Amino acid sequence: MKIAVLPGDGIGPEIIAQARRVLDVLRQDGLPLEMEEAPLGGAGYDAFGQPYPEFTQKLCRAADAVLLGAVGGPQYDNLDRPLRPERGLLAIRKDLNLFANLRPAILYPELANASTLKPEVVSGLDIMIVRELTGDIYFGQPRGIAVNELGEREAYNTMRYSESEIRRIAHVAFGIAMKRNKKLCSVDKANVLETTEFWKEIFIDVAREYPEVGLSHMYVDNAAMQLVRNPKQFDVMVTGNIFGDILSDEASMLTGSIGMLPSASLDQNNKGLYEPSHGSAPDIAGKNLANPLATILSAAMMLRYTFGQEEAALRVESAVKTVLKQGYRTADIFEAGCEKVSCSGMGDAVVAAL
Amino acid sequence: MKIAVLPGDGIGPEIIAQARRVLDVLRQDGLPLEMEEAPLGGAGYDAFGQPYPEFTQKLCRAADAVLLGAVGGPQYDNLDRPLRPERGLLAIRKDLNLFANLRPAILYPELANASTLKPEVVSGLDIMIVRELTGDIYFGQPRGIAVNELGEREAYNTMRYSESEIRRIAHVAFGIAMKRNKKLCSVDKANVLETTEFWKEIFIDVAREYPEVGLSHMYVDNAAMQLVRNPKQFDVMVTGNIFGDILSDEASMLTGSIGMLPSASLDQNNKGLYEPSHGSAPDIAGKNLANPLATILSAAMMLRYTFGQEEAALRVESAVKTVLKQGYRTADIFEAGCEKVSCSGMGDAVVAAL
Numbered sequence: 001m002k003i004a005v006l007p008g009d010g011i012g013p014e015i016i017a018q019a020r021r022v023l024d025v026l027r028q029d030g031l032p033l034e035m036e037e038a039p040l041g042g043a044g045y046d047a048f049g050q051p052y053p054e055f056t057q058k059l060c061r062a063a064d065a066v067l068l069g070a071v072g073g074p075q076y077d078n079l080d081r082p083l084r085p086e087r088g089l090l091a092i093r094k095d096l097n098l099f100a101n102l103r104p105a106i107l108y109p110e111l112a113n114a115s116t117l118k119p120e121v122v123s124g125l126d127i128m129i130v131r132e133l134t135g136d137i138y139f140g141q142p143r144g145i146a147v148n149e150l151g152e153r154e155a156y157n158t159m160r161y162s163e164s165e166i167r168r169i170a171h172v173a174f175g176i177a178m179k180r181n182k183k184l185c186s187v188d189k190a191n192v193l194e195t196t197e198f199w200k201e202i203f204i205d206v207a208r209e210y211p212e213v214g215l216s217h218m219y220v221d222n223a224a225m226q227l228v229r230n231p232k233q234f235d236v237m238v239t240g241n242i243f244g245d246i247l248s249d250e251a252s253m254l255t256g257s258i259g260m261l262p263s264a265s266l267d268q269n270n271k272g273l274y275e276p277s278h279g280s281a282p283d284i285a286g287k288n289l290a291n292p293l294a295t296i297l298s299a300a301m302m303l304r305y306t307f308g309q310e311e312a313a314l315r316v317e318s319a320v321k322t323v324l325k326q327g328y329r330t331a332d333i334f335e336a337g338c339e340k341v342s343c344s345g346m347g348d349a350v351v352a353a354l
Numbered sequence: 355m356k357i358a359v360l361p362g363d364g365i366g367p368e369i370i371a372q373a374r375r376v377l378d379v380l381r382q383d384g385l386p387l388e389m390e391e392a393p394l395g396g397a398g399y400d401a402f403g404q405p406y407p408e409f410t411q412k413l414c415r416a417a418d419a420v421l422l423g424a425v426g427g428p429q430y431d432n433l434d435r436p437l438r439p440e441r442g443l444l445a446i447r448k449d450l451n452l453f454a455n456l457r458p459a460i461l462y463p464e465l466a467n468a469s470t471l472k473p474e475v476v477s478g479l480d481i482m483i484v485r486e487l488t489g490d491i492y493f494g495q496p497r498g499i500a501v502n503e504l505g506e507r508e509a510y511n512t513m514r515y516s517e518s519e520i521r522r523i524a525h526v527a528f529g530i531a532m533k534r535n536k537k538l539c540s541v542d543k544a545n546v547l548e549t550t551e552f553w554k555e556i557f558i559d560v561a562r563e564y565p566e567v568g569l570s571h572m573y574v575d576n577a578a579m580q581l582v583r584n585p586k587q588f589d590v591m592v593t594g595n596i597f598g599d600i601l602s603d604e605a606s607m608l609t610g611s612i613g614m615l616p617s618a619s620l621d622q623n624n625k626g627l628y629e630p631s632h633g634s635a636p637d638i639a640g641k642n643l644a645n646p647l648a649t650i651l652s653a654a655m656m657l658r659y660t661f662g663q664e665e666a667a668l669r670v671e672s673a674v675k676t677v678l679k680q681g682y683r684t685a686d687i688f689e690a691g692c693e694k695v696s697c698s699g700m701g702d703a704v705v706a707a708l
């Protein structure tokens with residue numbers, strides 16, 4: 001079980017260090033985990049002049065799974081576009097063919113107050129967002145900034161999906177729906193965009209292979225509203241890369257504790273990259289203040305999806321639930337009556353609970 | 355002051371009827387308003403076989419302003435794409451060059467409970483969203499569904515903005531910011547999409563003509579989160595057509611009472627189309643249950659933006675505030691202790707308050 005560990009930038013190294021401690025416990029208990037580190041994003045640029053250096057690429061290609069902290073920071077903002085940290089993230093997604101991004105939005109009962117929504121609207125919230133990650137307007141050609149026939153500058157990007165790209169993400173989404181409540185909502189803008197009209201058509205076709213799953217369709221503008229109005233109507237939601245970028249962030253913020261939310265990005269064979277849903281938080285980097293739980297829960301997702309170690313995954317997840325019940329809170333989720341701990345303090349608590 | 359009145363589909367005719375009564379009062383009091391009706395959307399298809407019939411086009415081109423109810427309904431869902439009701443809406447926007455869509459998201463204190471967000475998060479909410487309405491991936495060419503070089507079907511759309519399209523919406527947005535709190539947030543995805551990188555560059559350039567306005571930039575995924583986390587950080591938000599479609603719906607749902615929210619779509623000379631932010635609500639059409647206030651407030655926006663009749667606009671807006679204070683509520687905003695009224699009953703109350 002070879003894991004490429006990419007701490008990245010900002011709080012990345014701190015939160016990754018705590019996730020490694022958790023994985024070390026499992027290793028001591030017999031899981032054959034091998035971990036090796038490499039730089040990505042700004043760290044890749046600093047070490048090798050590239051956000052996704054060849055050194056990192058080799059390690060990640062050879063690994064079974066990748067565990068990532070986060071990338072980005074203000075010191076890299078003025079680099080040329082191809083050198084910026086987020087380019088490293090886009091490059092590794094494309095290079096490893098990680099087309100299926102799974103982002104759960106779960107409200108932990110202990111953290112219900114952290115939400116800006118009323119408790120009755122979000123209590124028990126448990127949505128899985130499936131976002132296509134290697135197609136759409138993120139990668140579509142042609143793209144650029146140029147002077148047009150009228151002599152005026154204009155810029156353009158191409159939203160594009162092929163039938164096979166849509167089919168494979170549809171199968172992932174239906175598969176996940178089968179393991180949950182057999183309810184799948186596909187989000188599109190089929191009333192305006194041919195690309196998503198085509199998306200909808202393919203989903204309707206694939207649905208015939210999953211007769212037990214109830215498939216519904218929703219326009220993206222309505223989905224953005226319904227997530228605010230009544231998020232618990234959703235179980236599994238699936239959409240393209242750009243709509244998924246927007247809706248998955250909106251959904252995770254409904255919980256009020258994005259510091260708790262993991263994510264997985266999978267290829268066809270369940271090789272995956274696992275990372276917290278939050279960013280690199282440069283403002284608190286190096287201060288031992290960050291919440292490592294999303295990264296620890298990302299490691300649990302890795303155990304489940306890539307290594308098929310359901311038991312080990314549940315062990316980590318229940319350790320996280322235990323520390324929440326025990327009242328340990330990092331600053332981002334702190335409330336009166338709880339015990340405030342540092343990033344490493346939270347790691348201590350999870351290791352103890354394991 | 356020539357107004358083309360387009361009742362449209364679903365609840366459209368009912369809510370438009372109440373807005374007309376309000377305008378009739380102003381006419382009797384001396385405003386030289388002339389109103390004529392024409393069909394749009396499904397009604398256009400029923401009458402003339404087209405969602406934006408020539409008859410309607412002629413009337414709207416000759417008018418100074420257009421007041422629209424809403425379009426769409428299940429009976430039109432299986433029509434060919436070019437015949438569907440929403441095509442009528444897209445066609446009239448493009449035909450009249452209505453590139454600036456203004457969508458306020460305002461929380462009325464009397465309706466604070468209707469929001470799914472906690473009162474402290476949304477009380478006093480007053481955001482103006484400026485959405486570019488005639489460019490972007492909505493209208494960009496090429497677009498379609500075709501077989502590619504590999505013999506596989508694929509679909510594509512083009513996001514596209516020219517410099518002049520961005521400049522003119524920037525001037526509208528800065529102009530509105532100048533009349534409000536001089537804070538403008540431009541939403542993009544400049545880290546991924548060249549089109550929005552270009553958008554950002556032009557906004558930074560136009561900003562030099564408005565030194566008093568504080569311009570900030572935010573990624574669209576973050577904006578979708580921040581609207582949930584802390585919506586009151588925003589005053590005026592400006593973005594392209596597709597991001598604006600998503601974010602303006604999300605923002606209006608924060609108030610919990612989309613039945614209250616008007617919108618304006620303006621051309622270069624303040625000719626405009628005015629319509630409620632909500633849809634045609636086929637489920638309650640013809641039952642005299644709909645909330646006409648968003649349409650009445652749209653008429654107020656028309657008085658302000660197209661006709662420069664600030665006083666008349668304020669008169670209508672304060673009549674709406676009065677009926678809310680008096681406790682009149684249509685079903686969508688009803689709560690215990692208030693008086694439930696029908697669509698026409700609400701019209702009665704507003705006319706009385708005028």
Ligand SMILES: CC(C)[C@H](C(=O)O)[C@@H](O)C(=O)O
Pocket residue numbers: 086089090245545546575
């Ligand atoms: C950093 C950025 C390129 C990235 C994306 O847009 O995919 C991020 O927002 C995400 O969701 O992982």
Ligand SMILES: CC(C)[C@H](C(=O)O)[C@@H](O)C(=O)O
Pocket residue numbers: 191192221440443444599
């Ligand atoms: C009906 C549809 C074409 C339209 C749009 O996407 O612009 C609607 O959602 C809106 O926001 O007015």
